[in-house]
Amino acid sequence: MQKKNRVILALDVTSRADALRVVEAVKGHVDAIKINWPLILATGPDIIREMSRVKDVICDFKIADIPNTNKLIVEQAMSRGATAVICHGFTGDDSVKACVDAAKGQVFVVTEMSHPGGKQFTAPVADELAALAKSAGARGIVAPATRPERIAALRKIIGSLEIISPGVGAQGGKASDAIRAGADYIIVGRAIYDAPDPGGAAKALADEVKDGV
Numbered sequence: 001m002q003k004k005n006r007v008i009l010a011l012d013v014t015s016r017a018d019a020l021r022v023v024e025a026v027k028g029h030v031d032a033i034k035i036n037w038p039l040i041l042a043t044g045p046d047i048i049r050e051m052s053r054v055k056d057v058i059c060d061f062k063i064a065d066i067p068n069t070n071k072l073i074v075e076q077a078m079s080r081g082a083t084a085v086i087c088h089g090f091t092g093d094d095s096v097k098a099c100v101d102a103a104k105g106q107v108f109v110v111t112e113m114s115h116p117g118g119k120q121f122t123a124p125v126a127d128e129l130a131a132l133a134k135s136a137g138a139r140g141i142v143a144p145a146t147r148p149e150r151i152a153a154l155r156k157i158i159g160s161l162e163i164i165s166p167g168v169g170a171q172g173g174k175a176s177d178a179i180r181a182g183a184d185y186i187i188v189g190r191a192i193y194d195a196p197d198p199g200g201a202a203k204a205l206a207d208e209v210k211d212g213v
């Protein structure tokens, strides 16, 4: 995954035709495609391979199980061409380590979630989850663009690990604020794929990010 546009597309559409249309329009303005359950359940897991031929794919399965099950899930994602996977950290260090081993380090660990409910259970333990991501050897963390001050605080804990940050646009966060607070990439879904011109929307976000640094 090359850090060029610093935008990751959250491809939460539910048909192959929409997925191909959006990716074709935005591929010059994003660095990776994040695939989550809506698209996998609608189209089947081979969509990972198909998308990986266009861009790096991050499989956002928010993996949260015992170590052996985590390992089996990650192996399935990586064998279909995923570049990285996303797991939860609340399952503990052995479960996160199982993901890190199976993905050869290409793991992002969810810390504080971006939606209002993210304050309820994830925020109080987010610092510990970030420290766990670091000690387990993960590539980075997921941190909320809706609360840029939390990105800055979590950055202090993880040092040079990467931060990918959702919550821009539909959830109210601003791309340049997240980048200035220390995010490496923003993750954006609806503000791109629901836009009348997804390519233009992705370009505008990439331009905002460039201006923000």
Ligand code: O7M
Binding pocket: 010, 011, 012, 036, 060, 062, 086, 110, 112, 113, 114, 115, 118, 142, 144, 166, 167, 168, 169, 170, 171, 187, 188, 189, 190, 191
């Ligand atoms: O831009 P949106 O709001 O349409 O989509 C945001 C995407 O980021 C969507 O795919 C969510 O599942 C994801 N996400 C969050 O919105 N908040 C979080 O705290 C974490 C994620 C995420 O990507 O976790 C890995």
